[in-house]
Amino acid sequence: GQNIDQPTEMTATEGAIVQINCTYQTSGFNGLFWYQQHAGEAPTFLSYNVLDGLEEKGRFSSFLSRSKGYSYLLLKELQMKDSASYLCAVKDSNYQLIWGAGTKLIIKP
């Protein structure tokens, strides 16, 4: 079966750095996406990786290792507004997104 694993919840301090891991087992791989979802709102796109390595976009970076079936999202200089759920999704061989359950990130002052 297809599976995306992420930690359920993480806590970090304002101004710090946090890494959210995602491991996947899917039928085929056509890219990995990270989305942010604030409580009661819709998911919004953060990043996309299809080749191994690090993609940096401001305070957010995403890393992919296809051989290990592994990705992480790195958030730097954490702000209170970063409190949200972070969703990992893999596009499978049918070009459909398979979603993880999300990681709820709690930022403390």
Next chain:
Amino acid sequence: IAGITQAPTSQILAAGRRMTLRCTQDMRHNAMYWYRQDLGLGLRLIHYSNTAGTTGKGEVPDGYSVSRANTDDFPLTLASAVPSQTSVYFCASSDSGSGDHNEQFFGPGTRLTVL
């Protein structure tokens, strides 16, 4: 309109009733999707459409139907609602169903409660 709209925002429905959730996008995206999101679970694909006139079944299609008469609209119908269909429903669209970096854009969601 800018982006994707969904209606209604929320609804309480008696079991056995028929209900249509509406979704409209103005980005001229080819592909559209319906997901449900339940606590502790990832988004699960109900139905999708890669282009107007075509639809396909996702991971959890039972009890739901869709149509795609034109590019902009993608309604989701529950023929006879059951309590297990209580969920938050998100409509999404993307430039194409296949391809590489075709991020999906999401509507604000419909919170549905079936009693």
